[in-house]
Amino acid sequence: MTPYRAIILDLDGTLVDSNDARAWVHAFTGEGFSVSFAQVRPLIGMGGDQLVPRLTGVQPESEHYERLSEAWKDHFQRGELPTVRAQLGARKLVEELRRRGLDLIIGTSGDETVVEALLMRADVADLVPQRTTASDVEDSKPAPDIVKVALNKLGRQPGEVLMLGDTPYDIESAGRSGVDTVALRCGGDERLDGAVRIYNDPLDLLAHLDELPLG
Structure with a gap:
């Protein structure tokens, strides 16, 4: 070999x-989507450009996606990163x-x-x-x-x-x-x-x- x-x-x-789904759940909630932790967690490991469309239908090239992505980043950096x-x-x-x-x-x-x-x-x-x-x-x-x-x-x-x-x-x-x-x-x-x-x-x-x- x-x-x-x-x-x-x-x-x-x-x-x-x-590998925590909470930041995405907070981001989705803030943009008016009802997406649970249980729905997000199995998709962790994908990039946001793959995960977001699967759960919401929002496409990566849209302004809505950019807002979701920035919201995720904000929640992750403030809420999760300090405990990683x-x-x-x-x-x-x-x-x-x-x-x-x-x-x-x-x-x-x-x-x-x-x-x-x-x-x-x-x-x-x-x-x-x-x-x-x-x-x-x-x-x-x-x-x-x-x-x-x-x-x-x-x-x-x-x-x-x-x-x-x-x-x-x-x-x-x-x-x-x-x-x-x-x-x-x-x-x-x-x-x-x-x-x-x-x-x-x-x-x-x-x-x-x-x-x-x-x-």
Whole structure:
């Protein structure tokens, strides 16, 4: 088997415990939509450009979408970001991946303006200078765009690259790009079919890293 020489790292749920639907619920309520936590939570991991139309019919190019997106950002930064913590072993895992000489890049559906703050919360901002966010693509996860842009930035072929994520949308996005996924349960989503390996959290993956063909 060809060894993996680079890893695309998801952020929300994978490196930080930020998979919470409350900010979206508040944003929808403020714009007059009756959308429950239970409706939003299974879609966390998608970008807003995918999540909002599915729940409300509001399209990403509209002014209404921009208001919803800004409301989400405001609620998230004020209400949720202060409580976000790194997933267990996040920095240790990234340090070890770097020590082994792997190329690393963040590949997230998150908003570019929030990503840096989350990387600081994960305590890995200094370890992963390359980023691909929803701001870099037309369609976020589960579309393949983020993974394809990350591949281009890495200068790698799909078979050389591994995705590390925590939702079915990471797995789908990577799979549509020809990239394998290792999934983590710490994001709270058990729908991880299609991942080549599943671990509990970054620390668990670190303990079993030799199970993967890393070049």
